[in-house]
Amino acid sequence: MIDQKTVLWMLAAVGIFLLLFNLRKRPFKDRLIVFLITSYYSSILGILVVGEGMLSYPVNLFNNHFRSSLTYEYILFPLLSIYYYQTTLHSNWKGIVGQTALYSVGITVIELVLEKYTGFIQYESWTSTYTFVSTFIFLIIVRYLMKFITFEDQQQQ
Numbered sequence: 001m002i003d004q005k006t007v008l009w010m011l012a013a014v015g016i017f018l019l020l021f022n023l024r025k026r027p028f029k030d031r032l033i034v035f036l037i038t039s040y041y042s043s044i045l046g047i048l049v050v051g052e053g054m055l056s057y058p059v060n061l062f063n064n065h066f067r068s069s070l071t072y073e074y075i076l077f078p079l080l081s082i083y084y085y086q087t088t089l090h091s092n093w094k095g096i097v098g099q100t101a102l103y104s105v106g107i108t109v110i111e112l113v114l115e116k117y118t119g120f121i122q123y124e125s126w127t128s129t130y131t132f133v134s135t136f137i138f139l140i141i142v143r144y145l146m147k148f149i150t151f152e153d154q155q156q157q
Contacts, residue, residue, distance in 0.1 A: 015075035
């Protein structure tokens with residue numbers, strides 16, 4: 001059986017590889033901004049949620065220094081956010097809402113499986129409904145923030 005920390009290192013490595021591969025595509029600036037915005041705000045939210053004792057990460061790459069999941073908050077979720085941004089780039093609002101729901105359901109199902117069968121995440125007072133709603137709102141905010149940023153950028157050119 002593979003050690004759970006080894007699995008986390010493999011997920012981090014795959015995430016970094018996919019990120020480097022993805023950032024090579026155009027528009028580089030937009031993808032990088034999505035990645036950085038998502039990393040920044042998801043880490044703040046993660047610290048708050050873990051700090052409030054709503055969930056914990058018993059198996060973590062850097063448990064001695066961080067209580068939240070750096071693999072998820074700094075690599076995997078921002079990478080997912082880049083893919084989400086790409087797929088919704090030319091969508092109307094109905095398409096954006098539909099895709100946001102699909103991405104949120106996917107994240108929620110994966111988190112439920114990880115919570116049940118691994119030590120990666122443990123719900124305390126957190127629920128899958130919180131995951132779905134927070135992911136949905138977070139992705140929508142990032143998407144419309146990027147719409148505003150790119151609109152302003154186009155106006156200045």
